[in-house]
Amino acid sequence: MTGLFSEVFLSALLFGAVTAAIPLLLAGLGEQMSEKAGVLNIGIEGMMLAGAYLGFVGAFYSGSLWLGFLTGAAGGVAVALIMALLCVRIGLNQIVIGIALTLGLEGLTALLHHFQFSRSYPRLPAADATVIPLLSDIPVIGPAFFKHHLIVYLAVALVFAMGYLYRRTQLGLNLQAAGDKPAALDVAGIDVIRTRTIAVLTTGALAGLGGAYLANVGAGLFIPFITNGAGFLGIVLAMLARGRPVWVLFGALLFGVCLSLTTAMQVAGINIPTDIIQMLPFLAVMIMLVLFGRRASLPAALGIPYERGAR
């Protein structure tokens, strides 16, 4: 038991929490934008998988993590394009298409990976950390929070950028109007379809990036179904955050701690069945839903395709 409370252990636990939180954060921020604009994006799990696969492939062949993030984001956008076409432009059911995209991408990425790498799981070299001077010297906290890949800091900065976008910009107003009263946006002279398309594609890019981070930095390799529900956790985060990006961050960190705990407790060899430990993150979801679920508020037009002049 002494291992549990040592400095090294704690700082590794928190480091792992951040690593686990970043894909959730990116997915949650993406889903939040999509939901704000009135599109319930259940396909986000599929977008993350596309991002994880293409991100890994990009990084594996180019040797550059950054190129991997780029291809990962592009993969997410590619899936989001399908979603935007079918659900925003044509107005098909967002839930059905979302589920179809997720299932489709699960199969497709597993298949492609199998063709390419057969049963081998090549690894990427460990990601370079950007060490923040001074702050990283603080005991426990320093190594846990200030020795991450640069993209981690960028993702956290994105939280505040999003907050600014929603509260202070015209685009933020447009997005919210598209989700709460699309007809009002339309008669104000803004194209609802375009606004929602922008939101869905941004979601795709963020989810793809999250997937790429998960594969390239978090795991260092791609395995089929690697996202393991991270996209769905992102949906939960977005719904509980009531439109506030900073709450997505808190939620992601909380889940990150749980996910990290599962690994850490197994490593520490605590005498609890692994199955119970692995339940932890999902138990946390349920507890959060019970505690905050009733406070979730969703846009009025969420999930409803917009058709001009429809009565």
Place this chain on the structure above:
Amino acid sequence: MSGSSSSSVAGRDIVALEGVTKRFPGIVANDSVDLSIRPGEVHVLLGENGAGKSTLIGMLSGLQQPDEGRILVDGKPTPITSPRHALALGIGTVFQHMMLVPTLTVAENLLLGGPWWQRPRTEELAARVAEITSTLGITVKLHAKVSELSLGEQQQVEILRAMVRNSRLLILDESTSMLTPKGIDELGALMRRLVEQGLAIVFITHKLKEAAAFGDRISVLKLGRKVGEIPPERFRALDEQAIISEIVELMFGKQKDDPEAVERPVRTVRAEAAPLLQVTDLAVAPTDNAPGLSSISFDIRPGEILGIAGIDGNGQKQLAEALAGQRAATGGSVRLEGVAIEALSVGERRRRGLRYLTDDRLGEGTVGTFPVSINFFLKQVGAAPFWRGGVEQRGEIDKRAAELVREYDVRTPSLKTPVARLSGGNIQKVLLARELAEGAKVVIFNKPTYGLDLANTLASRQRIRDTAARGLAVLLISTDLEELLSMCDRVAVIANGALVGTVENTDDARTRIGRLMIGLAA
């Protein structure tokens, strides 16, 4: 009417419709309509519900495209392809149904539509709004959330928005239906100022007096067709009464008089009868943007109609909801037949005979997707004989619903039709049937004729009179002073959540109520 400055620009159409036809599945909404809209003119579009006014507006504002015919802008055939296009052409519309985002503030709603890369120009807007509101004579809470404003206040914001956008053609779709008499007069004066500056206005209403008072040119629509037009030359030659009777001739082809003017039958309310409803010092705490109620006291005797007059948003809805039990009161007592009910639940108050007809017919009044039949019994779900052991008794429901449909003259294709597909007037009939059903003793009507056409307005008013005649106590909340004067025995005036005075409905009631409404003692 129009000054010489406007006659130089007048004479040429800003926008013209030529033979415009629009079909929806099952109906022809507009059938070969011609319309000419000129600068310096208030063009009134008159017509009952379903006459095709809204569709016409939809096409002018770019929401819908005509199936046949064409729209000319500045003399050139121009398909108006989108709302943005309409705005760019200078066509601003205030829609009948609110086009505001409820979760955003008033300021944010006014800013909606700016270039997306820009920061919203809040300061600029505030200055512009201050300038406009000072000429409009209205106050607008820029930082209040729209969802917290009353419907009337929301409408003011919409009018303001069209002004902010410098439209050269302003379309007002039933914009006066939520305004007070004073507000309507102010809007009329404002429209006059605007057309004198060369603006064109299309003003949609089904109030004949407004049409006669504010119009320069009147087009009458009936079942999608334009059945007549009174051009400005003729308009100026006639006095108000002559115009009204000419319009009535066009619309109904029968009566000549103002059909809304109904002689108030003298009812004898027995003064010695014990009040059915006694409200004493009722108070409700204010919320951020809704006024609270304070020291509301009144009695209503059997067979009596007590009116609540006042400018919209002064606590009318709060009063109705507090009485119905939908809003928590912070003090005071409410007695029904002498029994205190202020601690009872909504359902228990209803069972004891207190009924509330909401003004929000589709929102809290009905479940739009449910069939007409079920909507009659929404407040009795689970109760025998319509439900037994938790199971819906379709036969019982349909039998009773069919009776109610007949009795209340609900025009519905079938009992199974989702209630939202009915017109406003028929939805109101469903609500009337439900709330006036067996056991009613006190009925609260909140704006019972808002948004209804003439025929349904008259029918609803008759229904309310009949209710009182049956010996029920009626509380009638309305912003339509004519309505109150034509029906009530007494009228109380509400301002800032308090009753500022009660007036017997005698000959000088109009002026006394008016004085109370603008803050002078009766």
